[in-house]
Amino acid sequence: MAEKLKNHIPLITNMITVLTIVLCIIFAVYGYRAGIFESKESLIAFIKALGLWGPLVFMFIQALQVVIPVLPGFVTCIVGALVFGPVMGFVYSYIGMCIGSILAFIIARRYGIDFVKKFVNEKTYDKYASWLEKGKKFDIFFMLAIFLPAAPDDLLCFIAGLTRMHWKKFTTIILLGKPWVIAAYSIGTAGMIHALQFF
Numbered sequence: 001m002a003e004k005l006k007n008h009i010p011l012i013t014n015m016i017t018v019l020t021i022v023l024c025i026i027f028a029v030y031g032y033r034a035g036i037f038e039s040k041e042s043l044i045a046f047i048k049a050l051g052l053w054g055p056l057v058f059m060f061i062q063a064l065q066v067v068i069p070v071l072p073g074f075v076t077c078i079v080g081a082l083v084f085g086p087v088m089g090f091v092y093s094y095i096g097m098c099i100g101s102i103l104a105f106i107i108a109r110r111y112g113i114d115f116v117k118k119f120v121n122e123k124t125y126d127k128y129a130s131w132l133e134k135g136k137k138f139d140i141f142f143m144l145a146i147f148l149p150a151a152p153d154d155l156l157c158f159i160a161g162l163t164r165m166h167w168k169k170f171t172t173i174i175l176l177g178k179p180w181v182i183a184a185y186s187i188g189t190a191g192m193i194h195a196l197q198f199f
Contacts, residue, residue: 027060028068037071043079055084055092062096066154067104067119073097073154077185090186094179101157101174108161116158124152128159138163142170146177149184 031037036046043061047054058080065071080089108116117125131138142160145151160170 025068027064031061040071040075040079040082043071043076044083047079047083055088058083059092059096059099062093063100063103066097066100066157067107069154074149074185077182081186086186090179090182093182093186097178097182098174101154101178102171104154104157105161105167105170108158109167113162116162120155120158124155128152128155131159132162135164139165139169143173143177146173147180149181153181 034046035042037043047058047061050057058076062073062076062080065073065076077089077093080093083089084092104119107119131141134141138160142156142165145156146153157170157174
């Protein structure tokens with residue numbers, strides 16, 4: 001029984017990955033048509049209207065924007081801080097973005113370059129594709145990029161999946177590196193709002 005289950009794990013993993021990709025695409029199309037992603041104001045209104053489902057949907061959107069760039073990551077982090085407050089906004093953003101980053105890595109590792117190119121801008125991909133051949137140097141570059149807010153870390157998660165980087169190393173870098181950037185946006189937004197209250 002255990003042996004049969006073990007043999008089916010790759011198939012189950014593949015089905016879950018495909019289902020997740022399909023759900024991301026469906027929601028991205030729906031969001032564009034409904035105008036959810038037109039501005040941060042429309043996204044805030046959409047999440048607030050969901051009530052108790054808001055946090056779950058927001059985390060899904062954070063994961064989605066890593067795989068399919070519906071909005072820049074810093075915008076969704078700001079939205080999280082505005083809707084849920086700096087602390088819970090940070091927590092929800094962190095969970096969602098880590099899930100999305102790991103999903104991007106899995107997609108690239110499982111389906112390869114041609115499939116990845118369907119999710120990323122070709123010019124941007126070509127700009128960073130040279131890192132595929134740099135081995136350990138890419139690992140260092142990737143780690144630094146995840147800790148810096150200006151780097152295209154979403155694209156680099158796909159690139160990482162195309163390299164020989166071990167998934168444990170990738171996951172560790174994501175879990176340790178993501179909090180700093182997300183905290184900067186979440187706490188920074190709260191600080192700006194607090195400062196504006198004095199004017």
